[in-house]
Amino acid sequence: MDKIKNNKIFQWLHERYNLEPILEFVEHKQVPMHKHSIWYYTGGITLFLFIIQVCTGILLLFYYQPGVDSSYESVRFLMTKVNFGWLIRSIHSWSANLMVFFAFIHMFSVFFSEAFKKPRELTWVSGFLMLLLAMGFGFSGYLLPWNELAFFATKVGTDIVGDVPVVGELIKQLLRGGPDVTGSTIYRFYAIHVSILPLIFLVVLGLHLLFIQRQGMHEPEFYESLPPEEKHSIPFFPNFFLRDLLFWLLILDVLLFLAVFFPWELGIKADLFSSAPAGIRPEWYFMFMFQSLKMIPAKVLGIEGEILGIVFFGILGLLWLTVPFWETVIAGKKRPWLMKVIGLLAIIYMIALTIIGYLV
Amino acid sequence: MSVKRRKFLDYILSLGFTGLVGSIIYPALSYLKPPKQAEAAVNSVKAGKVNEIPVNSGKIVRFGRKPVILIRTSTDEFIAFTATCTHLGCIVQYREDKQQIWCACHNGLFDLKGRNISGPPPRPLDPFLVQIIDDEIIIAKPKRMS
Numbered sequence: 118m119d120k121i122k123n124n125k126i127f128q129w130l131h132e133r134y135n136l137e138p139i140l141e142f143v144e145h146k147q148v149p150m151h152k153h154s155i156w157y158y159t160g161g162i163t164l165f166l167f168i169i170q171v172c173t174g175i176l177l178l179f180y181y182q183p184g185v186d187s188s189y190e191s192v193r194f195l196m197t198k199v200n201f202g203w204l205i206r207s208i209h210s211w212s213a214n215l216m217v218f219f220a221f222i223h224m225f226s227v228f229f230s231e232a233f234k235k236p237r238e239l240t241w242v243s244g245f246l247m248l249l250l251a252m253g254f255g256f257s258g259y260l261l262p263w264n265e266l267a268f269f270a271t272k273v274g275t276d277i278v279g280d281v282p283v284v285g286e287l288i289k290q291l292l293r294g295g296p297d298v299t300g301s302t303i304y305r306f307y308a309i310h311v312s313i314l315p316l317i318f319l320v321v322l323g324l325h326l327l328f329i330q331r332q333g334m335h336e337p338e339f340y341e342s343l344p345p346e347e348k349h350s351i352p353f354f355p356n357f358f359l360r361d362l363l364f365w366l367l368i369l370d371v372l373l374f375l376a377v378f379f380p381w382e383l384g385i386k387a388d389l390f391s392s393a394p395a396g397i398r399p400e401w402y403f404m405f406m407f408q409s410l411k412m413i414p415a416k417v418l419g420i421e422g423e424i425l426g427i428v429f430f431g432i433l434g435l436l437w438l439t440v441p442f443w444e445t446v447i448a449g450k451k452r453p454w455l456m457k458v459i460g461l462l463a464i465i466y467m468i469a470l471t472i473i474g475y476l477v
Numbered sequence: 478m479s480v481k482r483r484k485f486l487d488y489i490l491s492l493g494f495t496g497l498v499g500s501i502i503y504p505a506l507s508y509l510k511p512p513k514q515a516e517a518a519v520n521s522v523k524a525g526k527v528n529e530i531p532v533n534s535g536k537i538v539r540f541g542r543k544p545v546i547l548i549r550t551s552t553d554e555f556i557a558f559t560a561t562c563t564h565l566g567c568i569v570q571y572r573e574d575k576q577q578i579w580c581a582c583h584n585g586l587f588d589l590k591g592r593n594i595s596g597p598p599p600r601p602l603d604p605f606l607v608q609i610i611d612d613e614i615i616i617a618k619p620k621r622m623s
Contacts, residue, residue: 176508198512201504366497 118144146333146353151340156226157357158364160329163223165365166216167322169372170254173209174311181261183307185300188263189386196383203380210381212372213255217402220248228440228460232335238441240332243325245438250318255400257310263303268387269397271306272298277410280423281431299389398474405467406430408474437463517541521617524557527609535571535578538616544568545605545616550589551576555609557616558591558602569602578602 121127122140130136148157180199182191195202224244227233233241260271275298279289294301340348351357399407409430413422436443448455519541530536535548537560544560548571558578560568567582577594578587585596592601606617 176505179509198514200507200510200512202508204504205508 142330143354144352146330147350148334148353148357149336149340150349150351151337153230153337156223156230157334158361159219159223159226161361162364162368163216163219164322165368166212166219166372167318169212169369170209170216171315173205173212176205177209178311183261183303185263185303185389188261188303189383192262192383204376207376207379207381208372211375211379213258214401215368215372215375217248217251217255217400220251221402224248225460225464227335229457230335230337231456232337233441234444235441237328237332237335240325240328241441242438243321243328246321247318247325249434250314250321252402254310254314254318255402257306257314259400260298260303260306261310262383263387264384265387265391265394266384266397268298268389269393270399271302273397273407274399274403275302277423277427280421281427282424285427297389401471404474405470408470408477411474519618521615524614524616527612527614530614533573533576537568537570540605540616546571546578546602547607547614547616548578548589555607555614556589557605557607558587559605560602562598563593563600563602564596564598 118140127136148154177195180191180195180202182188192206196206197203227241227244256271256274260267275289275292278292279285281288290296292302292305293299294305398404406426410423410426413426415422417425444456522538522540522545524536524538524547530547530549532549532553533551535546538545538547538557545557546560546569547555547557549555558569562569562580562582562585564580564583564585567580569578569580569585569587571577572579575586576589578589578591579585580587580596580598583597585598586594587598587602588594590601591604593599604619606619608615608617
């Protein structure tokens with residue numbers, strides 16, 4: 118820290134902008150160390166993967182040309198002719214999946230350590246919103262190479278949106294840019310993927326990080342009740358920060374291994390007038406919902422099964438978003454085990470239906 | 478920790494870090510370099526029928542990726558030059574009133590032999606060969622381009 122303070126550039130800036138508060142903050146921020154500290158890193162890893170998404174996404178923009186006659190061709194050109202083009206695209210695809218994966222892990226770790234409780238309600242809300250946005254990124258980005266699988270997945274996906282009561286049809290038309298998935302849909306998904314979602318995401322991410330900096334790391338109950346002399350913590354900077362970097366390096370290695378040895382395929386170009394091939398599937402993180410919708414009977418008590426499924430997931434999503442606000446009412450101190458059961462059931466449900474979806 | 482060991486670790490770490498940064502920057506930069514696109518070499522193009530171009534007029538013709546200006550002079554001669562102005566690369570045009578080649582960007586003028594006669598252009602326009610075969614105008618690259 119003294120090294121930084123003696124730095125000429127730092128002094129130049131400090132003279133003009135008074136960096137004392139920032140320095141004070143950095144010097145005093147502590148991270149509690151206990152048996153569950155490992156979970157603190159999952160958020161940072163998700164952030165790192167998001168940064169990779171931004172960097173590789175910008176690089177892809179240099180060659181990608183949206184359009185029925187150019188989307189597929191430009192991605193193929195990128196993968197076959199451009200130096201390292203295959204690698205950049207493969208990293209973008211793999212990193213997207215890993216990002217959603219780590220976002221899920223981060224979310225459940227926060228859920229089970231009950232870090233969402235007061236005063237961190239809004240950190241939870243902003244975090245879950247980011248997961249939904251990440252899924253939106255995945256859904257919109259999936260179509261952009263305009264291959265057969267993506268085309269039909271988008272057809273099915275937007276069709277499901279169309280079943281949402283009252284506003285569904287309107288949203289479907291807005292997403293598709295017409296009654297069907299066509300070239301107009303590519304332009305819309307492109308705009309959503311590279312400008313609308315990133316803008317919203319950055320705002321929510323900024324808030325999320327701001328909340329965390331203001332409140333500091335959450336301390337689990339068992340740690341909080343320890344006598345002060347048994348509480349062990351490390352400075353955020355540089356100790357925790359360097360450990361963070363080490364994890365990022367490990368993730369980068371895993372990412373590169375996947376991208377190089379399992380390069381993302383381009384598939385066959387989408388044809389508006391060909392029949393759907395067998396094995397049309399959404400991305401894995403949509404699978405449990407997709408499979409649930411498939412398993413609901415066509416009519417339940419006179420209501421269309423699809424609509425029932427969508428309303429069901431809508432309500433579940435809303436409940437999950439507002440967990441910190443109703444947890445105190447039904448669980449709280451009286452039934453501390455209840456939230457663990459709910460979380461476990463959610464995980465079992467998601468994993469089971471995902472597996473069924475891939476097997477059937 | 479002795480200073481020597483700390484220095485050694487600093488050195489190893491910065492070496493590793495530099496290597497990491499390099500291995501990210503190098504692919505990114507070489508990715509941004511546009512790949513060479515194979516294009517068929519063009520040696521001649523058809524520019525249309527003789528009667529499609531009136532006397533004392535000019536027209537821009539695509540020659541591969543480059544524009545060429547084809548002129549039918551008032552003396553009913555066909556001539557052609559590269560249409561890229563030698564000053565800053567604008568596309569020139571034929572001025573019927575002056576019977577000269579004019580660049581609108583910076584008021585450069587060339588005569589009908591392609592020589593730069595007024596304004597900023599530093600060099601003459603490169604000439605092309607024009608042949609009429611069966612009423613068809615054919616523009617070709619000269620054997621030796623200056």
